[in-house]
Amino acid sequence: MEKICKQCSEKFLIRNEDKVFLENNKIPEPTLCMDCREQRRVQGCDIHFTKHDSGSQR
Numbered sequence: 001m002e003k004i005c006k007q008c009s010e011k012f013l014i015r016n017e018d019k020v021f022l023e024n025n026k027i028p029e030p031t032l033c034m035d036c037r038e039q040r041r042v043q044g045c046d047i048h049f050t051k052h053d054s055g056s057q058r
């Protein structure tokens with residue numbers, strides 16, 4: 001399935017096997033392409049615990 005990266009607006013692909021893996025582990029689908037995710041990891045941003053990510057403000 002094809003997704004658009006939130007950061008750089010590049011298209012990136014989630015393979016079927018990746019999707020199954022994500023679903024099995026209850027991991028939400030990534031919104032960033034591989035490159036941006038790698039960058040974030042390098043910068044030390046903890047993307048696993050971003051609570052204010054989906055913009056559900058009250």
Ligand SMILES: [Zn+2]
Binds near residue numbers: 010032034035036037
């Ligand atoms: Zn990107």
